[in-house]
Amino acid sequence: MFIKNRHKIRRTNLRFGSAPNRQTPLKGSGLSSTLLFGLALLALVFLVLDKTENRQLKKLKAQALDLAAPALELASVPAGYIQRSFDRVQSFYEINRKFSELQKENKRLRRVEWNIDKLERNNSRLKALLNSAEETPLKFVSGRIISGNPGLFGHHMLVNVGHRNGIHAGFAVINSTGFIGRTVDTGTRTSRILLLTDKTSRIPITIGKQGVRGVAIGTGSIFPKIDFLAHNRRIFEGDHVYTSGDGGELPRGLSIGVVKKIDNQFHIALVAGKQTNEYVSILLFDQSNLAENQR
Amino acid sequence: MFRYRITALVLPVMLLAFLPTLAASQWHMPLGDGLAFPFLTVLVVLICALRYPGLLPSPLVFCSGLACDLFTRSPLGYWTLVMLITLALARFAETFHEHHGRLVRAVSTVLLPAFITLIAWILASLYELSWQPVRTTIEGMLMALLLLIVPVLLLMGLETLLITKKQNDPSRTFRRSRY
Incomplete structure (x- = not known):
C-alpha cells in the first residue's frame, strides 16, 4: 500500500509542466487505455481499407498529399542539398579515375556521333522516299521529387506536378538518363510515380537489335526481371532494352537499360540506376490526343 | 510557468509533426533507406512516452502516425499502428519499471526497440501476406538508433535551458526524480 501511494505521487510529479502536488488522474487509466485501443482499432480499419484499395480512401490520401505538398517541398530542399554535397565529395575523390574514363568515353562518342550523323542522313533520305508522316513530338512537364524513399511497401515517388499541369495516371516518367516509371495516382498538385523496380510494375519492352518482345517485371x-520472352527468340547480356509501346500505354523507344544475367536469369541493369536525380520529366503521352492530332 | 507549459506542450508536437515531414524526403542513408526516419519518429514517441508521461496523448501519436503513413506512402494505418503499439508498450514498461530494479529496467529499455522492430516486420508481412525483408527492417531501426542522438540532444538541451530559467519551476521536482 505504501509503495503504491509513493508510486502515485512520483508519477504525478513526473508530469512535465504540472504542479508537483496536484493530484492528476494517472495515465494508463481506463479512459486513456480505451482511447488508445479505439485508435489502434481505427488504424487497423484504415490498414484493411488500404489493402482493399478503397477508392474513397485513395481520393482522401491524394487530397491530403496535395495539402501537404508545400511542406514536403520545403523538407526536400535540405535533403537535396545534402545529397548534392555528398555527390560532390564523392566525385572529388574519384576525379582522376573519372577523368580517364571520360576521355575514353569521349573518343567512343566521337565515333558514335559520326555514325549517327550518317544514319540520320540515311533515315531522312528513306523517309523522303517513303513519304512517311512525321512523328508527333512528345511534350513533357518537369517536376521536382518531393518525396521518394524505397520502404517496405514498394518503390514510389511523389512529384510536385499534378492535374493542373496536365498529368494523368499512366504517363511515362523519365530522368536525365532514361525511363524510370509511370504515374499511378494524381492529385491537383502532386503525382505518385510507380518505379520500374516496384514489385507490381510490369512494362512491355523490346530487347536488342532484333527487337525481341518481353515484359520487364x-x-x-534495382534489377527488374525480364519475362514473357517470345518463343525461340534469344537475347544476350549487354543488349539494350527499350519500352515497346505495346498496349498503347507508353511511348515506344524510351531507354530502360541493358540486359544483365543474374543467377541464369535475365535482368535489366537500369540506365537510371539509383534514382539520385532531384527532377524528373513526365511525358504527356496520350493516345487519344495523338489520334486527334493525326486526324 | 506559462511559458514552460507551452514549450513543454509544443515540443512533442513539433517533433512529431517535423519528423514525418523529414521521413518523406530522399536522404540516401547508407542503411535502411526509407525506414530510418519513420523508425526515428517511433523512437521519439517511445522516448517521450517514457520520459514525459502525460505529455503524449494517444490522439497526437495517432495523427503523427497518419502523417508518417501519408508522407512515406506506406499503407494508411501501418506506422499509426506501430506508433500506438509503441505508446502502449512504453506505458506498460513504465508500470513495469516501477516495481523492478535498475538492471531489469535497463535490459527492458534496450529490448524495447528490438521488440518494436519485430512488431513492425510482422505487421508489414501480414499486410503483404508474404515475408518481408527482415534485414531492411533491422537496418532501418539501427539507422534510426544512430540518428536518435539528434532529438535526444535537442530534448536534453531544452530541458536544461528550461530548468535553469526558473528556479521555482515544478521541473525541479522532475529533475530530482529523474536524474
Whole structure:
C-alpha cells in the first residue's frame, strides 16, 4: 500500500509542466487505455481499407498529399542539398579515375556521333522516299521529387506536378538518363510515380537489335526481371532494352537499360540506376490526343 | 510557468509533426533507406512516452502516425499502428519499471526497440501476406538508433535551458526524480 501511494505521487510529479502536488488522474487509466485501443482499432480499419484499395480512401490520401505538398517541398530542399554535397565529395575523390574514363568515353562518342550523323542522313533520305508522316513530338512537364524513399511497401515517388499541369495516371516518367516509371495516382498538385523496380510494375519492352518482345517485371531490387520472352527468340547480356509501346500505354523507344544475367536469369541493369536525380520529366503521352492530332 | 507549459506542450508536437515531414524526403542513408526516419519518429514517441508521461496523448501519436503513413506512402494505418503499439508498450514498461530494479529496467529499455522492430516486420508481412525483408527492417531501426542522438540532444538541451530559467519551476521536482 505504501509503495503504491509513493508510486502515485512520483508519477504525478513526473508530469512535465504540472504542479508537483496536484493530484492528476494517472495515465494508463481506463479512459486513456480505451482511447488508445479505439485508435489502434481505427488504424487497423484504415490498414484493411488500404489493402482493399478503397477508392474513397485513395481520393482522401491524394487530397491530403496535395495539402501537404508545400511542406514536403520545403523538407526536400535540405535533403537535396545534402545529397548534392555528398555527390560532390564523392566525385572529388574519384576525379582522376573519372577523368580517364571520360576521355575514353569521349573518343567512343566521337565515333558514335559520326555514325549517327550518317544514319540520320540515311533515315531522312528513306523517309523522303517513303513519304512517311512525321512523328508527333512528345511534350513533357518537369517536376521536382518531393518525396521518394524505397520502404517496405514498394518503390514510389511523389512529384510536385499534378492535374493542373496536365498529368494523368499512366504517363511515362523519365530522368536525365532514361525511363524510370509511370504515374499511378494524381492529385491537383502532386503525382505518385510507380518505379520500374516496384514489385507490381510490369512494362512491355523490346530487347536488342532484333527487337525481341518481353515484359520487364519489378522485383523490389534495382534489377527488374525480364519475362514473357517470345518463343525461340534469344537475347544476350549487354543488349539494350527499350519500352515497346505495346498496349498503347507508353511511348515506344524510351531507354530502360541493358540486359544483365543474374543467377541464369535475365535482368535489366537500369540506365537510371539509383534514382539520385532531384527532377524528373513526365511525358504527356496520350493516345487519344495523338489520334486527334493525326486526324 | 506559462511559458514552460507551452514549450513543454509544443515540443512533442513539433517533433512529431517535423519528423514525418523529414521521413518523406530522399536522404540516401547508407542503411535502411526509407525506414530510418519513420523508425526515428517511433523512437521519439517511445522516448517521450517514457520520459514525459502525460505529455503524449494517444490522439497526437495517432495523427503523427497518419502523417508518417501519408508522407512515406506506406499503407494508411501501418506506422499509426506501430506508433500506438509503441505508446502502449512504453506505458506498460513504465508500470513495469516501477516495481523492478535498475538492471531489469535497463535490459527492458534496450529490448524495447528490438521488440518494436519485430512488431513492425510482422505487421508489414501480414499486410503483404508474404515475408518481408527482415534485414531492411533491422537496418532501418539501427539507422534510426544512430540518428536518435539528434532529438535526444535537442530534448536534453531544452530541458536544461528550461530548468535553469526558473528556479521555482515544478521541473525541479522532475529533475530530482529523474536524474
